[in-house]
Amino acid sequence: MIKICSRCRATWAGGARCDDCGGALVDPFADEAQEFPEEVWRYIRLQYGARRGMLVRVIAFLLGPVVAFVLLREAVLLRAGAPRLLASLGAIAAGVAVWAVLYYLAGQAVRVWVLRRGRLRKAKLARALLRRALR
Numbered sequence: 001m002i003k004i005c006s007r008c009r010a011t012w013a014g015g016a017r018c019d020d021c022g023g024a025l026v027d028p029f030a031d032e033a034q035e036f037p038e039e040v041w042r043y044i045r046l047q048y049g050a051r052r053g054m055l056v057r058v059i060a061f062l063l064g065p066v067v068a069f070v071l072l073r074e075a076v077l078l079r080a081g082a083p084r085l086l087a088s089l090g091a092i093a094a095g096v097a098v099w100a101v102l103y104y105l106a107g108q109a110v111r112v113w114v115l116r117r118g119r120l121r122k123a124k125l126a127r128a129l130l131r132r133a134l135r
């Protein structure tokens with residue numbers, strides 16, 4: 001959980017007091033902390049986005065071998081020789097492919113998640129400015 005110093009706005013991984021200035025650390029999602037500048041929010045999104053990406057990569061790391069093993073178990077039941085060998089190689093390739101695709105998508109998801117929030121905010125700002133201009 002990310003906490004922010006209410007005095008110097010340093011970000012910390014947790015705790016109650018800022019190690020730099022001794023200010024009280026607040027939860028950025030608590031009501032009293034909604035006034036932080038955009039850079040602070042961008043940093044928080046980046047942190048949580050990176051963490052999400054890491055979790056997906058851990059899942060990929062676990063799921064790849066599972067897929068390979070399940071397919072390999074079917075492959076070894078095939079007739080000995082070329083069919084078994086090819087199916088076994090295919091099973092391993094499928095496991096590697098699952099890992100690679102999830103690993104790649106995790107990186108993309110972090111980028112999309114972090115950037116999309118900024119764009120949404122910009123669109124909202126543009127609408128607000130337009131509404132004010134039309135009034």
Ligand SMILES: [Zn+2]
Pocket residue numbers: 005006007008009010018019020021022023
């Ligand atoms: Zn501080």
